[in-house]
Amino acid sequence: MGTFILRFMLIVLSVLFGAYLRPVTIVPFDPAGLLIGLGVAAAIFGVEYLLRTLELPVLLGGLAGLLLGGAAAGLVGALLPLEGLTQLPAMGVRGFLFLLFSYSGLALGATRGERFSPGSLRAAWSEAGQRQNYKILDTSVIIDGRIADVCETGFLDGTLVAPQFVLRELQYIADSQDPLKRNRGRKGLEILQRIKKGPDVRVIVSEVDFPEVKEVDMKLIELAKQLSGKIVTNDFNLNKVAELRGVQVLNINMLANSLKPVVLPGESMKVFILKEGKEPNQGVGYLDDGTMVVVDNAKKHLGRNIDITVTSVLQTTAGKMFFGRSDGPEEAVAAESRPRRSAT
Numbered sequence: 169m170g171t172f173i174l175r176f177m178l179i180v181l182s183v184l185f186g187a188y189l190r191p192v193t194i195v196p197f198d199p200a201g202l203l204i205g206l207g208v209a210a211a212i213f214g215v216e217y218l219l220r221t222l223e224l225p226v227l228l229g230g231l232a233g234l235l236l237g238g239a240a241a242g243l244v245g246a247l248l249p250l251e252g253l254t255q256l257p258a259m260g261v262r263g264f265l266f267l268l269f270s271y272s273g274l275a276l277g278a279t280r281g282e283r284f285s286p287g288s289l290r291a292a293w294s295e296a297g298q299r300q301n302y303k304i305l306d307t308s309v310i311i312d313g314r315i316a317d318v319c320e321t322g323f324l325d326g327t328l329v330a331p332q333f334v335l336r337e338l339q340y341i342a343d344s345q346d347p348l349k350r351n352r353g354r355k356g357l358e359i360l361q362r363i364k365k366g367p368d369v370r371v372i373v374s375e376v377d378f379p380e381v382k383e384v385d386m387k388l389i390e391l392a393k394q395l396s397g398k399i400v401t402n403d404f405n406l407n408k409v410a411e412l413r414g415v416q417v418l419n420i421n422m423l424a425n426s427l428k429p430v431v432l433p434g435e436s437m438k439v440f441i442l443k444e445g446k447e448p449n450q451g452v453g454y455l456d457d458g459t460m461v462v463v464d465n466a467k468k469h470l471g472r473n474i475d476i477t478v479t480s481v482l483q484t485t486a487g488k489m490f491f492g493r494s495d496g497p498e499e500a501v502a503a504e505s506r507p508r509r510s511a512t
Contacts, residue, residue, distance in 0.1 A: 175213070182209035233277020234270055241269035301326025302397030303418065304374075304388055307337050309401050311356040314420055319369045328371045329397065330360060333387050335373065389413050428457050428488055435478050436495065437461075441469045461490045469494065 186205025190198075245262045303326055309315050310330075318324055338360075342353030364371045378390050385406045392399050398416040401407060410417045431437065439453035439461045451466030463469075463476050476492040 178212060179206070179209045182206065182212070229277040229279075230274050231277070233273035233275070235273070236277075237269040237271070237273025238266060240273070241266040244269070302329050302392075302395040303327070303400050304329045304331060304392050304395070304397050305334065305360075306388060306399060306401035306403060306406060307334050307341075307356070307384065308403045308406075309420055310334070310338065310359055311341075311352050312402050312420060313355065313359045314424070315400060316359050316362045316366075318420070318423070319363050319366055322368050324369055326370075328363065328369055328400075329374050329391070329395065330371060331374045331376065331387065331391055333377055333384060335360075337384055385409065389415050392416075424457070425488070428459055429455070431478050431481060431490060433478050433480055436475060437478065437492075438473055439463065439476055439492070440473045441466050441471065444470070455490075459488055459490065461492060464491075464493045466494050 183202055183205035186203070186208065187201040190201035190204065241262075245265050303324065305315070305328055319328075338353050338356045340353070341349050342357060344350045344353065360371075363369060374391065374395075376391055376394065378387050381387050381390060385403070388399055388401075388406070389410050391397075392410070392415045393413075398418050399406070399410050400418045400420070401410075402420040404421075407417050407419050437455075439455070441451040441453050441463065443452050444450065444467055445452045445462055447464075449465045449467045451463045451469055453461045453463065453466075455461060461476070463474075464479075466474065466476075475495040477495055478490055478492045480491045482489045482491065
């Protein structure tokens with residue numbers, strides 16, 4: 169009802185405006201002013217219909233391009249000596265420049281409009297003049313939880329960005345019928361709240377979305393390009409795709425592997441033998457950081473802490489794995505009686 173009243177008032181005002189420009193005469197009958205007003209109203213309604221089908225980012229981009237194009241036309245018109253041109257009127261040349269630059273800016277701004285959004289504009293306004301160091305959080309790294317511990321250590325600086333589409337994915341997982349998925353989703357939301365409450369890291373929620381992009385991973389890459397930021401993840405596939413797209417990645421798994429202790433063959437350590445190994449008489453233990461240690465002739469030491477000597481270190485895609493032998497007297501004699509194995 170309100171829209172109908174507004175449109176009716178627009179038609180009335182347009183007709184009155186047309187009649188003012190060219191008054192209606194009875195003899196001879198001249199309704200040109202009324203027709204002009206109706207034509208103006210029809211044109212406005214047509215523009216309104218076209219604007220309805222456009223998304224807000226496209227409108228913002230077009231408006232920004234129109235303003236910049238008009239300003240550029242005014243600057244060029246002021247610099248050129250138009251009054252000295254005898255062949256062309258100065259007003260006509262200025263009008264042509266205004267149309268050319270304004271249309272070019274409008275078209276360019278509309279095509280690049282997907283980069284405009286209320287969230288990005290607010291961020292640009294609030295952080296004007298400051299170079300930001302954005303780190304965009306992936307769903308997997310939030311659920312993993314180790315990112316909260318890294319933040320509490322103070323090793324991460326800049327601003328952590330939690331995209332709205334990542335939060336929607338977390339909410340979807342938290343509402344899953346599968347208990348395991350539901351617990352993972354709730355854990356991710358709790359981790360995010362823990363990070364936001366921390367005093368050392370600033371966390372913002374980005375409303376920027378890319379409706380034409382369906383996959384969350386590709387949305388993350390596009391957002392990282394827009395913000396000139398880095399993606400924080402532990403997803404191997406996302407890591408590779410982002411690098412191919414020219415986006416920097418901070419991989420939590422790579423960080424964890426780089427922080428594992430450096431042990432050389434011949435060094436000693438204490439290991440708790442947890443289970444049997446694949447080979448006869450082997451025992452398997454784990455260091456505090458989860459590194460696997462395979463110990464020869466340690467089967468009889470199951471459930472005990474023993475001192476071992478590292479014989480070799482194996483680097484795999486999942487991390488490091490240590491091989492060793494027990495430092496007990498019986499194992500030392502057995503080690504001397506069998507052929508020595510080269511360290512790899």
